[in-house]
Amino acid sequence: MNLKIGVFDSGVGGLTVLHALGERIPEAEYLYFGDTARLPYGAKSARTVAKFAIEAAQFLQARGIELLVVACNTATALALPAIREAVRIPVEGVVEPGAERAAAATTRKKVVVIATEATIGSHAYMQALAGREIQVCEKACPLFVPLIEEGWAEHPVTKSVAHAYLDDVFYDYENGPDVLVLGCTHYPLIKGVLRSVVPWRVEIVDSAEWTAQSVARKLGIQRTARATPGMELACFATDSVERFRRLGQLFVGQPLENVTLVDLGG
Amino acid sequence: MNLKIGVFDSGVGGLTVLHALGERIPEAEYLYFGDTARLPYGAKSARTVAKFAIEAAQFLQARGIELLVVACNTATALALPAIREAVRIPVEGVVEPGAERAAAATTRKKVVVIATEATIGSHAYMQALAGREIQVCEKACPLFVPLIEEGWAEHPVTKSVAHAYLDDVFYDYENGPDVLVLGCTHYPLIKGVLRSVVPWRVEIVDSAEWTAQSVARKLGIQRTARATPGMELACFATDSVERFRRLGQLFVGQPLENVTLVDLGG
Numbered sequence: 001m002n003l004k005i006g007v008f009d010s011g012v013g014g015l016t017v018l019h020a021l022g023e024r025i026p027e028a029e030y031l032y033f034g035d036t037a038r039l040p041y042g043a044k045s046a047r048t049v050a051k052f053a054i055e056a057a058q059f060l061q062a063r064g065i066e067l068l069v070v071a072c073n074t075a076t077a078l079a080l081p082a083i084r085e086a087v088r089i090p091v092e093g094v095v096e097p098g099a100e101r102a103a104a105a106t107t108r109k110k111v112v113v114i115a116t117e118a119t120i121g122s123h124a125y126m127q128a129l130a131g132r133e134i135q136v137c138e139k140a141c142p143l144f145v146p147l148i149e150e151g152w153a154e155h156p157v158t159k160s161v162a163h164a165y166l167d168d169v170f171y172d173y174e175n176g177p178d179v180l181v182l183g184c185t186h187y188p189l190i191k192g193v194l195r196s197v198v199p200w201r202v203e204i205v206d207s208a209e210w211t212a213q214s215v216a217r218k219l220g221i222q223r224t225a226r227a228t229p230g231m232e233l234a235c236f237a238t239d240s241v242e243r244f245r246r247l248g249q250l251f252v253g254q255p256l257e258n259v260t261l262v263d264l265g266g
Numbered sequence: 267m268n269l270k271i272g273v274f275d276s277g278v279g280g281l282t283v284l285h286a287l288g289e290r291i292p293e294a295e296y297l298y299f300g301d302t303a304r305l306p307y308g309a310k311s312a313r314t315v316a317k318f319a320i321e322a323a324q325f326l327q328a329r330g331i332e333l334l335v336v337a338c339n340t341a342t343a344l345a346l347p348a349i350r351e352a353v354r355i356p357v358e359g360v361v362e363p364g365a366e367r368a369a370a371a372t373t374r375k376k377v378v379v380i381a382t383e384a385t386i387g388s389h390a391y392m393q394a395l396a397g398r399e400i401q402v403c404e405k406a407c408p409l410f411v412p413l414i415e416e417g418w419a420e421h422p423v424t425k426s427v428a429h430a431y432l433d434d435v436f437y438d439y440e441n442g443p444d445v446l447v448l449g450c451t452h453y454p455l456i457k458g459v460l461r462s463v464v465p466w467r468v469e470i471v472d473s474a475e476w477t478a479q480s481v482a483r484k485l486g487i488q489r490t491a492r493a494t495p496g497m498e499l500a501c502f503a504t505d506s507v508e509r510f511r512r513l514g515q516l517f518v519g520q521p522l523e524n525v526t527l528v529d530l531g532g
Contacts, residue, residue: 037314038304043415045506048303146412149309157426164423240311 003028003219006065008056010034010041012244013145013185014071015251017094020212021069022231025221029232033060034248035264037238040145041074042116042184049118050079054086055264059236061087069215070094073115073183073207077124097214098181098207099128105203106179110135112169115183117142125183137177141165145186149247153189162190162197170198181205189250235259269294269485272331274322276300276307278510279411279451280337281517283360286478287335288497291487295498299326300514301530303504306411307340308382308450315384316345320352321530325502327353335481336360339381339449339473343390363480364447364473365394371469372445376401378435378468381449383408391449403443407431411452415513419455428456428463436464447471455516501525 053075068091076093102111113125120140237244241259248256273284319341334357342359368377379391386406413424503510507525514522
């Protein structure tokens with residue numbers, strides 16, 4: 001298979017999705033686009049996010065991708081239909097797979113979604129879970145991304161912030177929610193901290209993981225994830241290549257070699 | 267006097283400078299431009315910041331301002347010469363006035379500057395203080411802006427973060443630095459927390475305040491600051507007007523009425 005898959009995010013967070021895709025579909029060739037000059041999308045309006053996302057999608061389409069994964073919850077939440085309309089290839093988002101898994105995993109029918117302000121404000125997860133008699137609590141956690149990008153994924157301050165955000169939500173140990181959806185592709189990096197803050201019986205749904213699984217299934221690939229001994233990958237960033245390399249390493253656990261600076265105009 | 271002053275920042279932080287200007291030069295008419303669609307500038311490259319800043323400066327020039335205040339440390343640090351070259355009006359930055367005050371205030375000849383990653387990486391304050399036999403310690407504090415924008419200016423977590431950033435820098439109570447420069451226009455909002463974290467004899471230099479004073483002096487206005495009973499102000503933002511209003515209020519302490527959405531193209 002010579003499939004060319006495009007992965008798009010506002011920054012480096014989508015590398016968690018890329019990583020999960022590489023474990024399941026290692027034979028594909030990947031193009032990753034990080035719109036680092038205009039990140040973060042999390043606090044921007046739907047109109048602005050759609051405009052930026054479409055530019056990125058068209059950039060990747062012009063480079064021959066056959067499938068686009070929008071590895072950004074904000075862009076998926078605010079702009080997936082607009083992106084689908086603007087390109088000719090299939091487009092997968094990260095909201096639907098995470099929501100599907102959450103629905104399957106909750107026995108108490110109570111799910112918590114944490115994400116950026118814009119994703120929460122869009123109620124994308126609430127809509128994806130609608131009509132299933134599931135109680136959805138949406139909680140914006142805008143400090144997690146900067147904490148992760150500061151390299152504080154395991155810092156005590158990050159744990160304090162997680163307590164400040166989540167203690168109220170999970171106060172009812174016996175009858176509270178039993179699923180926590182990571183509605184931002186940065187959050188897998190603080191899974192350890194979150195694990196230590198929420199009750200032990202809560203399942204943490206990593207949407208990066210479930211998106212990769214969903215893409216593989218749609219491509220007819222039935223295979224368990226395995227380590228990737230170096231997938232074929234080209235990265236594009238709209239701002240500092242060094243910063244992209246440095247931060248990206250936090251996400252994929254290995255140096256990123258092939259990173260090109262791109263100017264989307266403006 | 268019918269002076270029209272333009273104030274430019276990547277977001278709402280520059281409103282601290284606008285506020286200080288309004289107290290000193292209340293008779294002027296102000297145009298404030300917040301490039302909120304593309305903020306924050308703090309983690310972006312010099313090339314990208316210069317491009318964005320020049321677009322904003324030209325936007326304000328086209329609206330008839332006679333003086334531009336770059337109320338953004340990152341843009342001043344990375345792009346002041348480029349902005350000056352791109353417009354025909356006088357341009358004032360926020361670095362020089364803060365540095366001047368720091369030099370005058372330090373008796374131990376040891377100054378600490380806190381700011382965003384990009385401002386620190388540019389060494390703009392170090393350069394502005396060069397040749398005066400002052401020891402300058404520059405410390406990037408990338409979490410302060412998101413904490414302030416989360417409305418946590420007085421939250422215990424913000425104090426923990428301030429300790430994590432600053433305890434090492436001020437460990438030497440007897441002979442350590444005696445000046446702390448707030449090298450980011452957001453930081454005046456956490457002056458209280460910073461005051462409680464650094465030794466009491468450290469002077470905290472608010473560059474917003476000193477920039478306003480410097481502009482007033484250059485205009486020949488000799489007057490102490492006073493409350494502004496409603497200055498003439500029009501705001502422009504490149505993203506969500508509501509968010510600009512909501513956040514802006516944190517900075518000026520009153521609702522912002524006249525805010526217009528602007529598309530700088532792209």
